[in-house]
Amino acid sequence: MQLKKSSKIALAAASLLGASQVSIVSAADWDHEAAVLYYGESDDRVQDASFKYKGKRTNDDDNVLTLGLGVDTLTGSSPSGIAPSGDVQIVATPSGNGTTTYPANELTLDDTFLDTRVDLSASWDQSIIDDNTRVNVGVSVSKEYDYLHLGLSSGISRELNNKNTTLSLGLAYSADTIEPVGNTPIGLSDISAAKGASDESKDTIDFVVGITQVLSKNTILQVNYGLTQADGYLNDPYKRISRVNSTGTIVQNLNESRPDKRLGHNLYGALKHDFSGNVLSSSARLHSDDFGIDSITLDAKYNIKLSNRRSIEPHLRYYHQSAADFYAPQLNAADPLPAFASADYRLAEFDAYTLGATYRFGGSKDREWRITGELYSQNPKKTNLTAGQAGLDANPGFDAIMLSVGVKF
Amino acid sequence: MIKSLIPSLVMIALLSSISACSSSGVKPWERGNLAKSSMTFGADSMIDTTDDHIYFSKEATSGGRSFGAGGCGCN
Numbered sequence: 346m347q348l349k350k351s352s353k354i355a356l357a358a359a360s361l362l363g364a365s366q367v368s369i370v371s372a373a374d375w376d377h378e379a380a381v382l383y384y385g386e387s388d389d390r391v392q393d394a395s396f397k398y399k400g401k402r403t404n405d406d407d408n409v410l411t412l413g414l415g416v417d418t419l420t421g422s423s424p425s426g427i428a429p430s431g432d433v434q435i436v437a438t439p440s441g442n443g444t445t446t447y448p449a450n451e452l453t454l455d456d457t458f459l460d461t462r463v464d465l466s467a468s469w470d471q472s473i474i475d476d477n478t479r480v481n482v483g484v485s486v487s488k489e490y491d492y493l494h495l496g497l498s499s500g501i502s503r504e505l506n507n508k509n510t511t512l513s514l515g516l517a518y519s520a521d522t523i524e525p526v527g528n529t530p531i532g533l534s535d536i537s538a539a540k541g542a543s544d545e546s547k548d549t550i551d552f553v554v555g556i557t558q559v560l561s562k563n564t565i566l567q568v569n570y571g572l573t574q575a576d577g578y579l580n581d582p583y584k585r586i587s588r589v590n591s592t593g594t595i596v597q598n599l600n601e602s603r604p605d606k607r608l609g610h611n612l613y614g615a616l617k618h619d620f621s622g623n624v625l626s627s628s629a630r631l632h633s634d635d636f637g638i639d640s641i642t643l644d645a646k647y648n649i650k651l652s653n654r655r656s657i658e659p660h661l662r663y664y665h666q667s668a669a670d671f672y673a674p675q676l677n678a679a680d681p682l683p684a685f686a687s688a689d690y691r692l693a694e695f696d697a698y699t700l701g702a703t704y705r706f707g708g709s710k711d712r713e714w715r716i717t718g719e720l721y722s723q724n725p726k727k728t729n730l731t732a733g734q735a736g737l738d739a740n741p742g743f744d745a746i747m748l749s750v751g752v753k754f
Numbered sequence: 755m756i757k758s759l760i761p762s763l764v765m766i767a768l769l770s771s772i773s774a775c776s777s778s779g780v781k782p783w784e785r786g787n788l789a790k791s792s793m794t795f796g797a798d799s800m801i802d803t804t805d806d807h808i809y810f811s812k813e814a815t816s817g818g819r820s821f822g823a824g825g826c827g828c829n
Contacts, residue, residue: 378800380800380804382804384808395804397800397804399799399800462826487826489826492826494826498821506779507779507780507781507782508782509779509780515820515821517821551817551821553817553820553821557795559780559788561780562780562784562785562786562787562788563787563788565788565793565795567795567819569818569819571817571818571821573817573821609815609817611815611817611818613817613818613819615795615819617792617793617795619787619788619790619792619793624790624792624793626792628818628819630818630819632815632817632818634815636814638814638815640813640814640815642815642818648792656792664809664813666813666814666815669814691812691813691814692814697812697813703801715801717801721808721812723812745812747808749801749804751800751801
């Protein structure tokens, strides 16, 4: 492996100083990674262009400082939750600053969002007590026009059994604040009703315990259990839900409403196996939470070595989730209002597939480049609306393309 | 096409783990393959976190390999 520039300088300095003073020379190294990403959904829905950077400094004592920066620019449109209709609909925007006209017989898309998100993170990882035990702490902050996230994380890991087993424990806390444009809507109130506070908050605690086990000289396994509890404002302030009568006429549009607590469990297993230089990375995740959502995720990547400095890695992912207990594409106007209701397409039952590949190749000065292209397809379970909305679909699903170029240097 | 491949991939993963269990207790000098970055969990953390953030924005569940992604009011 070619020595990094700082190591070369350190060695050169060491040789000038003489062997007796070599031990005082520091050779801390920085590893950098940067990437640009484009994410684009079909039908002019969400488009995202982003830049990511990560810098990692490892010092002589094997302490690791990691710094991260990300910038996302979002445009496009997102389903509003308002039911589709055979009539043109003119509806007040979520901000209350104007109206949106939804064409007849089409999905109602809110095209008023435009946002830039900046995130920063830093973490420190070092050994304590002995070389087999490491601790890490991290902080993160991200800001959008109407959203602020502050996060803290910590973890400890210990290697056992001749470094064949690693036990790990992690705890994270995040405090998020949302300031919806035009104040926070009140759950299940009419969209024209007076709004509530100018901002709301959400606290999330994550706990993860895991084991990583070397199974053979070519195979390694990881199993994690995770628990997540979120408290506070869990609504999407820009999503609505319609009350529709039996003939398909929309009689009222309401702001959505979700419970203010959510407890979720994840069981995750990942396996890597080296097939004579080609590596299979596979994982499975089971999730269950008290929103009533269960999901399964299966993921597989197969890294095929093309030469010493080139490889290609096909990627396949399958995801299925059940609907939240309170999900409904629309409400029956003849029924009493439920305690909670949301028509957010992300809470519906659906299958999703990702198919793609990453091509990696070595560049000059030991740089490692990658180009990734993936297709994502979300396919919801079909739900029937009323007879008056025959042929209309409240949640048709979508396809997305993900393209990224990254470099490690 | 994609659906039909999934059971095969799961079987490959399971069979790999079962066959591997017969030879536990890897010695330090046998770790050549395990030391490769492609055999390290989290070696491509930028890809992982970017993917997790996209899926967090488009699906109702997140997390697993690490803490749940998030920190956004995603559309």
